[in-house]
Amino acid sequence: MAAYIKQLLLIAVVAFLYTKAATQPMSLPNCPSKCGSVTIPYPFGTTEECSLDNTFLIDCNNTSQIPFLPENKNISVLNISLDDGVMRVAWPIASDCYTKKGELGELVNQTPQDINMTNFHISPTRNKLIAVGCDTVGVVGVADSRGNNYLAGCMTYCNMHNDTTDNQSCSGVGCCEVSIPRGYMLREVNYVSGAIYNHSSVNDFNPCGYVFLAENGNYNFSRTDLKLQKKEFPVLLNWAVGNQTCDQAKNLTNYACKADKSTCHNSTERSGYFCKCPDGYQGNPYRSEGCHEGIMYYFHFKMSVV
Known part of the structure; x- marks a missing residue:
């Protein structure tokens, strides 16, 4: 009976901790914690007072309640992860369309998509360039922080829909795909859709x-994509604080890892660092006092006591 009561108490405590953890503030006091359905955790914020600095500003559209990167209103924010320094955004599709006579029609998003902010760059290890069509050349041109340009691309072809x-x-x-050039802090991407034969022989099913x-892992080809209806796909951006390593930043007044038990980690894909709560927290x-004992840590501790 005593053991049963202990188990009930343990369940009650875990439920309480779960509720408490779910309500822990992720933004600064008196700052919006969300833009629409997207959580905006500090160091990000929708105003300068609510963010670490202006490079972590998120533009929250008051009408649509959709968060955007401030440097590019075409790129909306889907979610922000503090654990691994990653932001997921919705990246627009580029397309080129042709008439049955092979004349060039509408061009969409055939311009550079710029994320020229100090602390962001496109993850070359977690994203790919993809081209779809039966007469399509896809080229991605990327610019790094030093202004150097790099190209990569692929070509797709098919004669019939049944191919x-x-x-x-x-x-x-x-459909074809190619990796993005690695080893650079990519802040601008110019991807272009082109054709060799102007879709003249495949226009009926792939104009x-x-x-x-x-x-x-976010795209699987389907025949219906030869007339693609989607307008954007998720893309991962890496973000980090500053350009220093953890050892260099720890003695600075603007060191970002504020919680007592926070740990500092050097970014592996760019310069700078990010902060984490330790295992079990x-x-x-x-945030000051931002790391708290997690549910599983408390559960494991109580089980070992019982």
Whole structure:
């Protein structure tokens, strides 16, 4: 009976901690914690007073309640992760369409998509360039922080609609993919959709070519994509604080890891660092008193006592 009561008490405590953890503030006091359905955790914020600095500002559209990157109103924010320094955004698709006579029609998003902010860059290891069509050339041009330019691309081709199958690999028939050049802090991407034969022989079922960036694992080819209806795909951006390593930043007055138990981690894909709560803790390491004992830590401790 005593053991049963202890188990009930333990369940009650875990439920209480779960509720408490769910309500822990992630933003600064008196600052909006969300823009629409997207949580905006500090160091990000919708005003200068609510963010670490102006490079972490998020533009929250008051009408649509959709958060955007301030440097590019075409790129909306889907979610922000504090654990690994990643932001997921919705990246627009580029396309070129042709008439039955092979004349160029509408061009969409054939301009550079700039995320020229100090603390962001496109993750070259977690995203790919994808081209879709039966007469499509996809090229991605990337610029690094030093102004150097790099190109990568692929070409797709098919004669008939039946040449393609659903869920096939993007190996060149109806769809191709290529990795983004690595080893650089990529802040601008110019991806272009082009054609060799102006879709003249495939216009009935594929009048347009499509080129886009997409997070790894977020795109599977379907025949219906030869007339693609989607306008954007998720893309992962890396973010970090400053340009210093943890050892360099710890002695600075603007060191961002404010919570007592927070730990500092050097970014692996760019310069700078990010902060984490230690194992068994959860919360926001960028806030004072931001790391709290997690549910599983408390549960494990109580079980060992019982």
